[in-house]
Amino acid sequence: MSLKNKLSRMKGHMQLDGRKASEQEQKNYEDHSNEKSDAKLPAKFNQWIPLKGKPLFLEEQYTIFREIHYPLDFQLGNTQLSELKEVVRLWEGADTDHPLSTKGIDAEQLIFFDTETTGLGGGTGNTIFLLGYCHLEDDVVKVKQFFLPGPADEAAMYFHFLQDVNDLSNLVTYNGKAFDWPQVKTRHTLVRDKVPLLPKFGHYDLLHAARRLWKDTLPSCRLTIVEKEILGIERVDDTPGSLAPLLYFDFLKEKDPKIIEGVLKHNEYDVLSLIVLYVQLSKRILNCEDVSSTMKEKYEIARWYEKVKEPMKAAEMYEEVVKSNVSCRDEALLALGLLLKKQKQRDEAMDCFEGVAIKENALAITACIELAKLFEHQFKDFDKALYYSERAYEQQKKAARLLREKKTLDDLKARIERLRKKR
DNA sequence: TCGGTTGATTTAACACCGCC
DNA sequence: GGCGGTGTTAAATCAACCGA
Numbered sequence: 001m002s003l004k005n006k007l008s009r010m011k012g013h014m015q016l017d018g019r020k021a022s023e024q025e026q027k028n029y030e031d032h033s034n035e036k037s038d039a040k041l042p043a044k045f046n047q048w049i050p051l052k053g054k055p056l057f058l059e060e061q062y063t064i065f066r067e068i069h070y071p072l073d074f075q076l077g078n079t080q081l082s083e084l085k086e087v088v089r090l091w092e093g094a095d096t097d098h099p100l101s102t103k104g105i106d107a108e109q110l111i112f113f114d115t116e117t118t119g120l121g122g123g124t125g126n127t128i129f130l131l132g133y134c135h136l137e138d139d140v141v142k143v144k145q146f147f148l149p150g151p152a153d154e155a156a157m158y159f160h161f162l163q164d165v166n167d168l169s170n171l172v173t174y175n176g177k178a179f180d181w182p183q184v185k186t187r188h189t190l191v192r193d194k195v196p197l198l199p200k201f202g203h204y205d206l207l208h209a210a211r212r213l214w215k216d217t218l219p220s221c222r223l224t225i226v227e228k229e230i231l232g233i234e235r236v237d238d239t240p241g242s243l244a245p246l247l248y249f250d251f252l253k254e255k256d257p258k259i260i261e262g263v264l265k266h267n268e269y270d271v272l273s274l275i276v277l278y279v280q281l282s283k284r285i286l287n288c289e290d291v292s293s294t295m296k297e298k299y300e301i302a303r304w305y306e307k308v309k310e311p312m313k314a315a316e317m318y319e320e321v322v323k324s325n326v327s328c329r330d331e332a333l334l335a336l337g338l339l340l341k342k343q344k345q346r347d348e349a350m351d352c353f354e355g356v357a358i359k360e361n362a363l364a365i366t367a368c369i370e371l372a373k374l375f376e377h378q379f380k381d382f383d384k385a386l387y388y389s390e391r392a393y394e395q396q397k398k399a400a401r402l403l404r405e406k407k408t409l410d411d412l413k414a415r416i417e418r419l420r421k422k423r
Numbered sequence: 424t425c426g427g428t429t430g431a432t433t434t435a436a437c438a439c440c441g442c443c
Numbered sequence: 444g445g446c447g448g449t450g451t452t453a454a455a456t457c458a459a460c461c462g463a
Contacts, residue, residue, distance in 0.1 A: 120443050121445045178447040179442040207441065208449060222441065241443050373429075377461085
């Protein structure tokens with residue numbers, strides 16, 4: 001069966017999240033039907049009308065442009081699009097310099113961006129055939145797509161896309177730092193004489209944020225998995241991205257827009273999902289009460305705050321985890337201890353280390369070594385320092401198989417000998 | 424004054440992963 | 444199936460501190 005026939009059997013597909021989505025889509029189609037079709041256009045463009053596509057020209061070239069509007073009360077998975085405004089407002093009031101913070105940026109400035117290409121490889125052999133994004137404007141979310149109808153029309157596609165995003169300043173993507181944006185830059189160099197310069201965008205890549213929070217709890221951090229497990233979005237009859245190149249090549253042969261409809265819808269939902277993902281990530285990072293973060297998420301967010309030199313925020317999050325009784329509690333307690341030690345809060349740090357040192361695991365060894373250091377160099381209690389050194393040595397001896405662990409063992413032996421002389 | 428210890432920072436190498 | 448960003452880890456370097 002040809003791809004065209006397969007697609008024709010998928011009529012009525014691309015339904016997102018049950019009834020609400022299908023009702024909304026119907027409304028979108030009704031909205032679109034109110035648009036005036038341009039009777040002067042050549043007949044070949046009429047077949048784009050059911051897909052809400054229309055040509056935009058640049059000299060002899062053209063791109064197919066689609067624009068779909070979603071109201072702010074549109075529910076996608078567990079999130080309403082209006083929550084984007086809410087989290088941008090929260091970031092504005094938050095006293096933190098987090099990488100996902102939009103402080104100083106309007107919600108309207110965010111471009112949730114995704115491309116469809118003819119393959120994965122880099123270089124000039126690979127073509128972007130769809131530039132899609134959505135953003136907030138006049139209290140609706142507008143999805144805009146620029147489609148490449150043929151290999152000779154790239155300048156038109158980039159021209160109209162770049163003109164359109166002229167006033168916007170910040171990209172939000174999923175793996176866009178490594179994939180989408182380098183591809184855009186490569187292709188842009190080939191048409192740069194005819195199109196505007198690429199803007200200097202700020203860039204939020206949500207893949208890396210998702211990895212930080214869920215790398216240990218999800219089977220993978222692919223967007224579809226995150227959508228299903230975290231965002232509550234279940235796509236029905238979605239056209240997988242891996243099929244996009246095949247479908248596009250089929251379109252180039254047949255010139256039938258229906259062939260590519262599934263890819264357009266896939267891209268449309270990809271960019272909408274980015275809004276939902278950004279909202280859910282932000283709410284967890286900002287520790288909003290209306291989202292039920294797991295302790296593991298709080299622990300990972302605390303580590304993230306620590307990495308970006310926000311020790312107070314990190315400590316707050318670690319403390320929440322320490323109060324719980326989850327498997328990462330000891331990790332949080334040890335991390336909190338190290339954090340407090342750095343801030344010279346030695347008594348508080350000691351309490352944390354002692355809480356971990358009573359356990360019998362790899363964390364306890366680190367905690368014992370930290371206690372030995374504190375008692376030797378800060379509290380000058382050499383008996384206790386020796387006690388914790390010996391305790392660490394005994395536990396380390398059981399585990400010492402790797403070279404790295406052997407070094408720890410040797411270091412501990414030296415520490416014990418030094419302390420025995422000091423006593 | 425010197426040597427030992429610790430902590431902070433930088434650098435490099437490496438492995439992993441998700442995009443179509 | 445190529446690419447680039449990121450996290451992790453280890454090693455190197457330097458400064459500060461302290462005791463002998």
